[in-house]
Amino acid sequence: MIHINEVAKQTHITVRTLRYYDQIGLLECSSKTEGGHRLYSDEDLQKLQQIQFYKSMGYRLQEIQEMLTDPNWNWTTGLVNQLTYIQEEQARLKEMELSLRTLLNGIAVEAGNQEQAVQKLIKLSMQDKKRPMHFREKMFSDTELKLWTKLPNMNGEHPESMEWIALIGLIIKYHASEVPSSPNVQNVIRRMLEKQAEEFPLEDEFIDKLWELRKSPSASEQLGMYPIEPEVLEYLERAYEIYISNTAEGDFRQGGEA
Amino acid sequence: MIHINEVAKQTHITVRTLRYYDQIGLLECSSKTEGGHRLYSDEDLQKLQQIQFYKSMGYRLQEIQEMLTDPNWNWTTGLVNQLTYIQEEQARLKEMELSLRTLLNGIAVEAGNQEQAVQKLIKLSMQDKKRPMHFREKMFSDTELKLWTKLPNMNGEHPESMEWIALIGLIIKYHASEVPSSPNVQNVIRRMLEKQAEEFPLEDEFIDKLWELRKSPSASEQLGMYPIEPEVLEYLERAYEIYISNTAEGDFRQGGEA
DNA sequence: ATAATAAATGACGTAACGTCAGTTTCAAGC
DNA sequence: GCTTGAAACTGACGTTACGTCATTTATTAT
Numbered sequence: 001m002i003h004i005n006e007v008a009k010q011t012h013i014t015v016r017t018l019r020y021y022d023q024i025g026l027l028e029c030s031s032k033t034e035g036g037h038r039l040y041s042d043e044d045l046q047k048l049q050q051i052q053f054y055k056s057m058g059y060r061l062q063e064i065q066e067m068l069t070d071p072n073w074n075w076t077t078g079l080v081n082q083l084t085y086i087q088e089e090q091a092r093l094k095e096m097e098l099s100l101r102t103l104l105n106g107i108a109v110e111a112g113n114q115e116q117a118v119q120k121l122i123k124l125s126m127q128d129k130k131r132p133m134h135f136r137e138k139m140f141s142d143t144e145l146k147l148w149t150k151l152p153n154m155n156g157e158h159p160e161s162m163e164w165i166a167l168i169g170l171i172i173k174y175h176a177s178e179v180p181s182s183p184n185v186q187n188v189i190r191r192m193l194e195k196q197a198e199e200f201p202l203e204d205e206f207i208d209k210l211w212e213l214r215k216s217p218s219a220s221e222q223l224g225m226y227p228i229e230p231e232v233l234e235y236l237e238r239a240y241e242i243y244i245s246n247t248a249e250g251d252f253r254q255g256g257e258a
Numbered sequence: 259m260i261h262i263n264e265v266a267k268q269t270h271i272t273v274r275t276l277r278y279y280d281q282i283g284l285l286e287c288s289s290k291t292e293g294g295h296r297l298y299s300d301e302d303l304q305k306l307q308q309i310q311f312y313k314s315m316g317y318r319l320q321e322i323q324e325m326l327t328d329p330n331w332n333w334t335t336g337l338v339n340q341l342t343y344i345q346e347e348q349a350r351l352k353e354m355e356l357s358l359r360t361l362l363n364g365i366a367v368e369a370g371n372q373e374q375a376v377q378k379l380i381k382l383s384m385q386d387k388k389r390p391m392h393f394r395e396k397m398f399s400d401t402e403l404k405l406w407t408k409l410p411n412m413n414g415e416h417p418e419s420m421e422w423i424a425l426i427g428l429i430i431k432y433h434a435s436e437v438p439s440s441p442n443v444q445n446v447i448r449r450m451l452e453k454q455a456e457e458f459p460l461e462d463e464f465i466d467k468l469w470e471l472r473k474s475p476s477a478s479e480q481l482g483m484y485p486i487e488p489e490v491l492e493y494l495e496r497a498y499e500i501y502i503s504n505t506a507e508g509d510f511r512q513g514g515e516a
Numbered sequence: 517a518t519a520a521t522a523a524a525t526g527a528c529g530t531a532a533c534g535t536c537a538g539t540t541t542c543a544a545g546c
Numbered sequence: 547g548c549t550t551g552a553a554a555c556t557g558a559c560g561t562t563a564c565g566t567c568a569t570t571t572a573t574t575a576t
Contacts, residue, residue: 058354
């Protein structure tokens, strides 16, 4: 029989918490002094450990109470339910993480103008909900639509998307200060082409089609692409052409058999 | 200028929420009728969209209020902080998921006796905190200690652990009803050896040493291994010997150069 | 003008405690 | 036995972002 403060020290649970558990009937101490001070037995401590254990799995106190009292508690079902719940929460957090990364990259893309990035992304996410997808289906064949799902996007379903965005961000950054032929810009182009070869091997025709659509602001918007200013796109195209002409009968179109 | 109910319909935000936002000063409607009914302007709606946008990234209303009002708000820092927070939450949930999976497997291992599994796991997690690690270091060389970190454990740092646990669970299940030479059991042994060859190629000596320790309950406990009844271990050993003798000058010890 | 509908305010509830404030009990020394 | 400082007790309010009543007032259609 030990006092509440001793329990707190041993278990690293606060006195307040112990009193609260007593109050809601989750862990009533097995006896009290005549003056009303709580006294905890070894069994109480063991029960407390169990409570901690279940708490570490994200259960709420009410549920823990049921588990501990109901002899017919279905453990497997209960655990699987909790597991499902935890996984849903994880999915929610993942979406939040993606939104945050998207905005961060958006701000980078807009050269620090958050208002711009926020507005564009809000507009995009609203369109996402409304878009009837007909435009996409009209523009592409079935095989192309399958490729479409693998494209990087600002909603960032895949980490790869973020790499693409970072590359675009670099282009926009250099756009303000460097000529398209500068080594920095050419380096980005090279990395873009490498990524393209990795992720879309042997799909040059599809990529060319995409590029044409990308250059049309209205088509881009209808397709739900993140809006990029036309002058940036032109800058990118020039840099690309310079890269191609420099590598000429090049040694880079080989990657993609994996 | 539209009424509150219209806003609710358009934005899928409840009337209660709009009134609450007004109350805490997050979104005060720009005008009211003489009778006191709220009227929202297009600007109000835009602000509301922004609020929704930030909420989707897990920000709290107070923080959103600061973002919207403070012109010196540091966006990049704020976003990175939130990202960190979200990632910590994800880590917490991952631990919960692992605990749940561990208990589920523990219950499987204990043939449905949850009390047993819970007790064992609580004991294990308590030992985990207290164990001074000296025993491990005494028993193994430096290279072996590196291998140790790759071992499967019931805390399940890697998904691989769960596979091992499932296999052990099968062994314990069959232990009650089948002889070690049965096809089911031999199948599990084969999968265990395959996994071993994948994860610990060319480390037979280390595995043998581990097996010896595993067979001693006290050594297992000191090393923080999930307790398995001695008779199950003997059963497993017999099944292993039968498997080895059947595959004789076998065709399975080759896997592991990857 | 009246009735039906919609909007307003206010209050309580949620989960799991933290943090006072004010009062009572315990344990030890004299 | 008495005093005293430490510890324990019991409320009560605060936290987050609303949901859910209950009651009253405004608007709108007929």
